[in-house]
Ligand code: GTP
């Protein structure tokens with residue numbers, strides 16, 4: 347059997363299938379179930395071990411979102427936290443907007459496998475106009491929720507081997523200015539606080555003095571409170587971790603230093619940053635809060651962060667989305683309303699609307715046909731009138747032409763008559779002329 351720390355068992359019991367068992371026990375107890383003592387070993391006390399075995403087999407996934415201005419030491423801190431060097435080319439920071447870059451890694455510690463996603467907001471704070479800087483981050487978080495919701499709503503779900511990309515924690519890197527939060531920090535955290543567990547951290551804390559750091563921490567917390575920004579609180583409802591979590595809540599925001607460089611201090615190799623005036627030990631609690639962050643983020647509350655993501659942030663997203671789609675748990679009289687009933691009601695409403703639309707379209711069609719018919723009739727009448735007018739015009743023209751033809755014929759006839767008479771006269775005149783010529787010729791001959 348695995349030796350599992352009490353915290354891990356607690357976390358496993360709270361999460362996943364064990365919540366169902368707890369609910370069942372609560373139900374039975376409320377129904378007055380009898381308490382029996384066993385007279386021998388049965389074996390269900392191995393339930394926690396079974397859960398641990400199953401979880402170890404499946405492996406875990408954890409997704410971290412790093413938000414903070416360029417060069418605040420985000421990548422260095424991730425390397426330091428997980429004691430490895432995550433490869434990845436440094437991103438260009440001269441883009442017009444913020445874009446999200448996600449890298450997935452598989453890590454193994456003892457026999458526990460962890461699928462780790464480190465999501466970076468590249469270019470955050472690089473633009474002159476920073477108004478929209480939070481948008482792509484919010485969109486990314488929502489997109490992961492949406493993908494999970496779509497998987498959940500499928501008929502054939504494969505949630506057991508679904509790669510959960512929902513963001514479990516957002517490490518918000520605050521610049522070590524020693525003054526106050528920038529408006530970009532406040533706006534971004536406010537936009538994110540209902541969607542993700544935010545752990546604010548003061549980056550590069552070695553660049554700020556001890557006194558200033560305390561004042562800076564107080565200032566940051568008071569600004570967050572006065573602006574209504576909800577940051578993640580380490581849970582104090584379980585007595586095994588209540589004390590440590592309660593103490594750590596008072597240390598927020600953690601002031602961290604990151605380094606992958608190892609330096610020999612005494613006999614030990616330690617992660618540190620070396621300066622001409624001294625050495626900052628990353629894992630020395632009097633130098634910075636790195637150990638506190640690692641303890642809280644990874645060793646104590648990793649499962650709670652996963653659980654809060656599912657039960658609080660995802661639940662909120664899911665509820666809003668389903669309500670947007672018209673699903674409700676109760677009817678207007680506050681009576682329980684099942685999904686089936688909602689579906690039926692929605693379907694009927696939809697069918698009713700469809701029928702109404704169909705009727706409207708039918709009526710519109712009939713009206714259009716009528717309009718077109720009357721338009722066509724009008725056009726036909728106009729055509730008939732035009733035809734009649736043209737026909738009459740044609741007839742008049744024809745009659746005029748016939749009259750003209752008749753008068754011309756008459757003229758031609760008269761002309762012909764006149765011509766014939768003239769020809770007759772002309773021939774008569776010619777005849778009488780030739781007779782006179784002959785007579786004169788005869789007379790002249792006689793004269794000679
Ligand atoms: P981008 O990914 O480009 O936004 O940068 P980043 O936020 O990932 O910063 P990165 O880890 O690349 O570190 C930038 C510089 O800061 C490097 O020179 C680091 O050595 C240095 N640095 C990282 N952590 C610390 C720290 O805690 N203190 C100090 N003083 N310097 C640090």
Ligand code: MG
Nearest residue numbers: 420421422436
């Ligand atoms: Mg980086």
